[in-house]
Amino acid sequence: MRIDIVSIFPEYLAALDLSLVGKARVAGLLDLRVHDLRDWTTDRHRTVDDTPFGGGAGMVMRPDVWGQAIDELTATGPAHLVVPTPSGATFTQRTAEALATEDQLVFACGRYEGIDARVAEHYRAAGHRVSELSIGDYVLNGGEVASLVMVEAVARLLPGVIGNPESLVEESHGAAGLLEYPVYTKPPVWSDLEVPDVLLSGHHAKIRRWRRDRALEKTSARRPDLIAALDASTLDKHDRAF
Ligand SMILES: NC(=S)c1ccno1
Numbered sequence: 001m002r003i004d005i006v007s008i009f010p011e012y013l014a015a016l017d018l019s020l021v022g023k024a025r026v027a028g029l030l031d032l033r034v035h036d037l038r039d040w041t042t043d044r045h046r047t048v049d050d051t052p053f054g055g056g057a058g059m060v061m062r063p064d065v066w067g068q069a070i071d072e073l074t075a076t077g078p079a080h081l082v083v084p085t086p087s088g089a090t091f092t093q094r095t096a097e098a099l100a101t102e103d104q105l106v107f108a109c110g111r112y113e114g115i116d117a118r119v120a121e122h123y124r125a126a127g128h129r130v131s132e133l134s135i136g137d138y139v140l141n142g143g144e145v146a147s148l149v150m151v152e153a154v155a156r157l158l159p160g161v162i163g164n165p166e167s168l169v170e171e172s173h174g175a176a177g178l179l180e181y182p183v184y185t186k187p188p189v190w191s192d193l194e195v196p197d198v199l200l201s202g203h204h205a206k207i208r209r210w211r212r213d214r215a216l217e218k219t220s221a222r223r224p225d226l227i228a229a230l231d232a233s234t235l236d237k238h239d240r241a242f
Pocket residue numbers: 084085086133134135136137138139140141142143146
């Protein structure tokens with residue numbers, strides 16, 4: 001997969017050189033490129049914004065500059081344009097799974113009051129998939145942090161990035177559709193708190209059942225909406241599997 005991220009603060013994306021995503025790039029599992037939007041400007045001040053039509057506070061990012069950038073970055077084939085915005089559809093694990101199947105993602109990091117609406121409109125009309133996505137109901141100063149979040153969520157799903165793909169199944173919001181059960185490691189007693197006996201029993205069926213019950217318990221308490229979204233067959237599968 002190729003991922004392009006365009007920003008006026010490319011250094012914001014330096015975190016993607018680190019840890020699992022950084023290792024995946026070095027290993028060739030992910031072709032991730034970060035670009036400075038100002039490289040597509042043509043004036044001496046490298047201007048990327050202007051005042052909003054209709055008035056109002058702040059500045060709007062110009063469509064012509066974004067158009068030059070996205071045209072160049074999508075020239076090699078069908079790319080999915082992702083625009084992080086608080087007015088977008090909610091980004092979830094299911095969204096990450098869908099984006100992880102794409103050949104190329106282009107993240108357009110808006111700043112100021114956002115990107116001229118015609119950019120998304122133009123690329124939809126040109127046949128590109130365009131997703132305006134929000135990582136939550138709050139406002140950031142730009143799309144860079146949201147892009148970091150979404151790129152990490154997508155990249156970790158790519159083959160070879162996570163050491164043990166099995167761990168993707170039982171983690172929160174994974175295939176099981178639940179929040180993850182509580183996890184423990186050595187020492188067996190810490191701060192007068194003991195690890196649950198069943199986890200020390202070596203009885204794998206009981207451990208699976210205990211984990212399933214804790215996952216259901218936690219999900220029911222914290223995210224009853226996820227329980228409601230599970231169809232009966234999934235819940236039944238939980239009973240059969242644990
Ligand atoms: N909530 C999101 S994705 C966002 C982007 C910019 N500001 O907020």
